[in-house]
Amino acid sequence: MPQSMRALVAGEVGEPNDVLRLESRPVPTAEAGQALIRVKATPIHASDLHVLRGRYGFTPEFPTVGGHMECVGRIAALGPDTEGLKIGERVVAVAVPAVPGPRVAGTWQEYLVADTHRLLPVPDRLSDSSACQLAVNPLTALLLVTRELDVRPGEWLLQTAAGSTVGRLVIQLARHLGVRTINVVRRRDAVEEIKALGGDEAVCTEDEDLLRRVTEIAGPAGVRKAIDCVAGHVGAQVSQALAPGGEAVVYGALSTHRQTDPAALTIPLLARSIIYETKVVRGFWLNRWFGTASPTDALRALSEVRSLVADEVLSIPQGRPFPLERFTEAISFAETPAHGAKPLFVFGDGRDEADGHIEPDDGHIEPSRHRFDA
Numbered sequence: 001m002p003q004s005m006r007a008l009v010a011g012e013v014g015e016p017n018d019v020l021r022l023e024s025r026p027v028p029t030a031e032a033g034q035a036l037i038r039v040k041a042t043p044i045h046a047s048d049l050h051v052l053r054g055r056y057g058f059t060p061e062f063p064t065v066g067g068h069m070e071c072v073g074r075i076a077a078l079g080p081d082t083e084g085l086k087i088g089e090r091v092v093a094v095a096v097p098a099v100p101g102p103r104v105a106g107t108w109q110e111y112l113v114a115d116t117h118r119l120l121p122v123p124d125r126l127s128d129s130s131a132c133q134l135a136v137n138p139l140t141a142l143l144l145v146t147r148e149l150d151v152r153p154g155e156w157l158l159q160t161a162a163g164s165t166v167g168r169l170v171i172q173l174a175r176h177l178g179v180r181t182i183n184v185v186r187r188r189d190a191v192e193e194i195k196a197l198g199g200d201e202a203v204c205t206e207d208e209d210l211l212r213r214v215t216e217i218a219g220p221a222g223v224r225k226a227i228d229c230v231a232g233h234v235g236a237q238v239s240q241a242l243a244p245g246g247e248a249v250v251y252g253a254l255s256t257h258r259q260t261d262p263a264a265l266t267i268p269l270l271a272r273s274i275i276y277e278t279k280v281v282r283g284f285w286l287n288r289w290f291g292t293a294s295p296t297d298a299l300r301a302l303s304e305v306r307s308l309v310a311d312e313v314l315s316i317p318q319g320r321p322f323p324l325e326r327f328t329e330a331i332s333f334a335e336t337p338a339h340g341a342k343p344l345f346v347f348g349d350g351r352d353e354a355d356g357h358i359e360p361d362d363g364h365i366e367p368s369r370h371r372f373d374a
């Protein structure tokens with residue numbers, strides 16, 4: 001076991017590329033009930049950057065290792081009296097801090113210590129790219145569709161940012177469940193892909209009117225269920241597009257991400273539509289879900305997600321690997337419109353046990369070579 005490791009650390013709140021530094025830190029030690037994970041791959045989610053900017057739903061203690069969502073790796077050591085897991089076992093570490101709940105170690109480092117109830121064993125046949133994105137977005141898609149809104153077969157579900165990872169997973173899950181989707185995207189280019197994935201209808205805000213199109217598509221009965229991760233004007237339009245008695249769950253605010261103006265961080269709901277059509281607009285946040293779900297329920301939901309991915313009902317879009325040293329490039333890539341693939345930090349030589357070999361992206365690799373399957 002090495003004594004030290006690389007970690008991507010933010011010294012203070014600020015623009016990620018201004019405050020992040022690559023540091024050498026001692027490899028941590030697992031206590032009772034914990035495991036030391038050698039991280040193989042970990043994504044850069046929009047919310048990870050939000051956390052560093054100090055505009056997320058929780059604020060870690062700074063300096064903080066970045067990455068407060070998830071990773072895949074292998075168990076390098078177990079704390080004393082820790083049962084149920086083996087050294088060398090491949091696991092997803094769910095690093096989403098429960099709110100309220102204890103602090104959780106960031107994933108943008110070579111080794112991290114995690115409580116064993118936050119570890120989900122994963123089969124070797126799942127690629128590192130899929131495994132390291134298993135816990136957050138697929139779980140969110142599953143919870144939104146089946147638990148938060150309980151969308152029934154044949155019902156319409158309206159969703160925004162349908163080309164996002166969550167959006168694509170929602171399309172696949174909806175198809176599996178017989179739910180019909182109306183998918184809002186901001187670029188015309190994205191429409192074909194949405195249709196190819198199985199999205200029933202697509203609305204492009206670049207050149208179409210959201211309200212008019214939803215009315216045309218759903219007819220007089222309208223749409224009673226919606227999920228929105230854009231907020232702002234688009235979120236407001238989603239609430240207006242709902243049929244009377246309809247419900248919209250807001251789970252993201254992508255339109256506000258680069259905003260500092262408090263007035264821009266809103267969803268300007270139309271009071272008449274909310275009051276006279278008795279609609280509900282409410283939030284969903286995975287951190288709070290982890291704060292209320294029992295460990296057994298959380299594990300059950302995560303296991304369900306693992307099965308859906310392993311059985312290829314859900315296919316998690318392939319991420320784009322970056323070595324930790326190229327973090328500024330990876331973060332800029334994460335925020336480029338239409339970037340297409342989720343950036344992932346990858347560790348080690350890129351070689352995996354089962355069948356894959358990748359080299360971290362030099363910017364000129366064929367798409368197929370972005371695979372780094374386990």
Ligand SMILES: NC(=O)c1ccc[n+]([C@@H]2O[C@H](COP(=O)([O-])OP(=O)(O)OC[C@H]3O[C@@H](n4cnc5c(N)ncnc54)[C@H](OP(=O)(O)O)[C@@H]3O)[C@@H](O)[C@H]2O)c1
Nearest residue numbers: 140161163164165166229251252254255284285286337338
């Ligand atoms: N509440 C929760 O617990 C929870 C859990 C998971 C995810 N989330 C949220 O879900 C959202 C999606 O996450 P993800 O990881 O799936 O995203 P992602 O894969 O990184 O994709 C981002 C997508 O959002 C679109 N987008 C970005 N800014 C936009 C804007 N201003 N207006 C419209 N579309 C915009 C992008 O479109 P282009 O292709 O055109 O660039 C892209 O399709 C994020 O807000 C994330 O924070 C919330």
